[in-house]
Amino acid sequence: MKGQYSKPIPEVQPWSEAFWKASKKHELLIQKCSSCQSLIFYPRKSCPNCWSSELGWQKACGRGKVYTFTVVRDMVEAKFIADLPYVLAMVELDESIRMMTRIVECDPQTVRIGMEVEVVFEDITDHHALPLFRPVEESLRLPAREGDPTGKDSEPALFMSAEEYKTILYETGGPNGAVCRITMNRPEKKNSINRRMALELHDAFRRVREDRNVGIVVLSGAGEGTFCSGGDLDVFPSLAEHQAGLNWLAHEGLDVQKAITDCEKVVIAKIDGHCLAGGLELALCCDLLYAKESARMGLTEINMGVLPGWGGTARIVRSMPVFRAREIIYSGRKDYTAREMFEMGFLTRVFKDEEFEAQFEKVVALLALKKPVALRMGKEIMAKSADGGSIDTALAVERNGIQWLTHAPDVQAMMEQFRKNVKG
Numbered sequence: 001m002k003g004q005y006s007k008p009i010p011e012v013q014p015w016s017e018a019f020w021k022a023s024k025k026h027e028l029l030i031q032k033c034s035s036c037q038s039l040i041f042y043p044r045k046s047c048p049n050c051w052s053s054e055l056g057w058q059k060a061c062g063r064g065k066v067y068t069f070t071v072v073r074d075m076v077e078a079k080f081i082a083d084l085p086y087v088l089a090m091v092e093l094d095e096s097i098r099m100m101t102r103i104v105e106c107d108p109q110t111v112r113i114g115m116e117v118e119v120v121f122e123d124i125t126d127h128h129a130l131p132l133f134r135p136v137e138e139s140l141r142l143p144a145r146e147g148d149p150t151g152k153d154s155e156p157a158l159f160m161s162a163e164e165y166k167t168i169l170y171e172t173g174g175p176n177g178a179v180c181r182i183t184m185n186r187p188e189k190k191n192s193i194n195r196r197m198a199l200e201l202h203d204a205f206r207r208v209r210e211d212r213n214v215g216i217v218v219l220s221g222a223g224e225g226t227f228c229s230g231g232d233l234d235v236f237p238s239l240a241e242h243q244a245g246l247n248w249l250a251h252e253g254l255d256v257q258k259a260i261t262d263c264e265k266v267v268i269a270k271i272d273g274h275c276l277a278g279g280l281e282l283a284l285c286c287d288l289l290y291a292k293e294s295a296r297m298g299l300t301e302i303n304m305g306v307l308p309g310w311g312g313t314a315r316i317v318r319s320m321p322v323f324r325a326r327e328i329i330y331s332g333r334k335d336y337t338a339r340e341m342f343e344m345g346f347l348t349r350v351f352k353d354e355e356f357e358a359q360f361e362k363v364v365a366l367l368a369l370k371k372p373v374a375l376r377m378g379k380e381i382m383a384k385s386a387d388g389g390s391i392d393t394a395l396a397v398e399r400n401g402i403q404w405l406t407h408a409p410d411v412q413a414m415m416e417q418f419r420k421n422v423k424g
């Protein structure tokens with residue numbers, strides 16, 4: 001037990017008292033009907049099978065399998081935010097009864113249906129302990145973290161230090177440190193992406209997630225005239241080897257894409273020059289795309305007999321009208337002008353070359369003033385809706401998100417001020 005426990009505490013009823021007392025002694029009890037021998041969970045006054053009130057207790061073996069689970073990443077009551085992400089699960093005990101619980105002491109990513117788990121207890125007060133479950137398989141376990149004996153990712157994810165970056169630049173600034181700028185920095189190679197840059201971009205976009213002050217990330221290319229020219233041609237020979245090719249697509253590539261799309265910050269691509277092939281695929285992962293009029297764009301992979309494999313072929317049809325997207329994929333043109341791309345429905349806006357810098361910074365300055373968590377929720381709600389799932393699901397996410405935002409004390413104050421200004 002570490003400090004004051006602020007989350008809800010179980011309400012102990014007369015018929016569940018034995019269960020909670022045993023829990024406190026780190027024993028898992030289940031009820032057993034003396035008439036029909038049914039095993040019962042959760043604790044009740046009478047048997048749900050035969051209605052007998054002659055119920056006794058037996059000690060459970062404390063082992064079972066994950067029956068189903070979900071990883072909770074967001075949209076929780078404020079007191080649970082520090083626990084995110086956590087795994088809410090239904091565990092089926094070897095006694096064939098199911099318990100709602102959490103899976104702890106492991107990376108949420110490793111939890112699987114059917115995974116063998118065993119009970120552990122989290123002491124939350126002098127009188128209460130919660131039965132939770134951890135993997136039986138020791139290699140899946142992480143050490144319990146301080147302040148939460150139930151095991152979480154105690155150490156923050158391992159990042160490189162920003163000084164170690166060799167192929168990108170990483171800086172934060174702006175009002176309250178709300179703006180992070182990630183710059184692809186291999187101008188001599190037209191900012192082409194090699195394995196090192198993929199790794200560093202992945203690292204940088206994960207790092208920025210941890211920075212609460214940052215609301216927006218600007219992704220750009222160093223030097224004149226290139227955002228990013230795509231994959232480094234020097235990587236290509238190694239791709240003939242099956243495993244290396246797969247790693248380039250599924251690890252370096254997919255990891256970078258996901259780091260950007262899952263980044264929870266609004267990511268703005270600043271396209272002030274060539275944005276081709278893998279570079280355009282990176283842009284496709286961003287939330288807003290602003291381009292200089294002289295920028296040239298395209299997906300050129302088909303000219304080598306392949307296709308965009310960093311999400312480009314799959315993503316582009318979700319990002320613009322499909323009949324136009326197909327032309328970009330099939331033609332392999334690398335000379336689409338920014339205006340053409342805009343007219344085809346690809347870009348957010350195009351600015352004249354001489355105005356680009358000022359206009360772009362105007363957008364950055366405007367968004368930098370918005371509450372980061374509101375930007376983040378907006379991103380999530382719109383992503384959920386654009387996913388093509390049911391509108392009801394998207395609406396539920398919207399409702400929960402906005403309800404959650406509304407409860408923040410500073411938002412209450414902002415709303416009040418807004419109300420006064422409108423009235424006044």
Ligand SMILES: [Zn+2]
Nearest residue numbers: 033036047050
């Ligand atoms: Zn019964």
